[in-house]
Amino acid sequence: MNHTFVETNGIRLHVVQAGPVDGPLLILLHGFPEFWYGWKRQIEPLAAAGYQVWVPDQRGYNLSDKPAGIEAYTIDTLAADVVGLIERAGQQKAVLVGHDWGAAVAWWTAATYPDRVERLVVMNVPHPAVMKRFVSRDLGQMRRSWYIGFFQLPKLPEWLSSLGDWSMLARTLRKSSRRGTFSEADLQQYKTAWGQPGALRAMINWYRATLQKPPKRSPRIRIIVPTLLIWGAQDQFLKRDMAQPSIDLCDNGRLVFLEQATHWVQHEEADRVNTLLLEFLQ
Template sequence: MTAAPVEISHRSITVNGLRTHVAEAGSGPLVVLLHGWPESWYAWRHQLPALAAAGYHAVAPDQRGYGGTDVPERVEDYTIVHLVDDVAALIEALGERQAVVVGHDWGAIVAWNTAQMRPERVRGVAALSIPHRWAEPTGSLPPVAGMRAAFGEDFYIVHFQRPGVADADLARDPAALFRRMLGYTGPAWTGMLSPGGGLLDSLPEPDVLPDWLTERDIAAFAAEFERSGFTGGLNWYRNMDRNWELSAGWRETPVAAPALFVVGDRDGSYASPEARELIEGRSAAVPRLHGALVLPDCGHWTQQERPAEVNAALIDFLRSLEGGRAAGEPASG
């Protein structure tokens, strides 16, 4: 008999003072799935049922400023401390003491920082696409000034710093934005925009969508941002210098939890020194690395592009934390 498909349910709960939308499935040990930019819970549509079927309670929130979650007005309400506190508060609101925290893109940054700043809440951490301590400043300049000096005003993170500019550009046509961003299949994106232009005009319209992406997916993402706008997510970038200051006390603290890293070889972060250290198993900042999976011919959107391989890697990692047993399976003897 074929098992019934696992359904994803939705609700809103109060987390760190914010009305927070979560999508969830299953029961068992808690796994929190943190999306990146510009995404939402929907980025985990393939992982929620797979993790639930494997015996876990998988929960994907819309993080602050996104989708069905509240959008604070102040830029300074989106610091890394706020984002980490949101994860810790979510775990508590779900009635748990700890969780395995999985993140993609910006969600990976939040996951790494949660493991550092709130280690008592994290049983394990899995990061997709972005390695720990990625793109940290190497000189005396703070992060944004360093990027401006290295790449100029047309580097996307520098461009995002101007209040209202990228916000309006991205909101012009959300469906076109997601079709171009998610549907891009060229070489690893450098982050450079057309001179004087915005992100929307800097990416080509794809001739055809990749096999993993549908017009329904594009419409789902576009609908989320037509509701929330783009300012909340952009405010995460506008706190990068502030985050560098706030995280100073943890900067040299290794990630104590077991960790997994997954990256596509067409992702721009793949060639970074931080990713190479993880792939080669020599990262002093992540001493308990369970493994590093490189997905060949895969871009940035790992869990959407290659869901079967990502799901298998996540479940293997989760079971390693349970002593090799499936969740809920009793120990022998």
């Protein structure tokens, strides 16, 4: 793997690259509170299959730039970052694979820039229209999404998250995943990333922007690119009821439930996820 920095959309992103430089471009987009390392079990198999794999630390995370202000983290801006990466790779299109917030960015990119997306793979996050509907109307999902409201508070979430050697974030990863999913060595990698200057505030600003800075673009509701939705059924944060309505909004979509997996599906079921990815792409 090659670690480099790529200029895109007015900022500089740290990007891990692997695979042949003349292979089809595939971009892996991590979520909260991860960074490129969250795809460590997918990078090599995808590169070995012939893909030019780019895995950015998304803006605000780890070694990438962390612009100030909530407005720097709108979903429109995050999607534009991805398009910028595709352009910097010298490609017209890319395969997008996203998990958690990375899946939200992948959905939005496919909706607003369908000509830039070859294929779309999203994990454990619903279509944005479905998410909006459930968060505003479904009591069960509203309870599960309590932390989105908590993250709107100024300064307090950053302070609490950093206490006790990042114990709140580390405990959240451990308690919401299958036992043994995140080792002590893994958590140390995450703590180093969370401790980068300005990282924690920038990471939380993604959540603030989603409520305080709604998107200006009005994308089409239907997703016209081929789409695979992988969903760990034991997700504590997002109800599985949102999965089927999401794939119903895709012209060419497939939904796969992994019944024993949690929200952290690409960690817990890496071999199965990798097989599904390669089958769908090839």
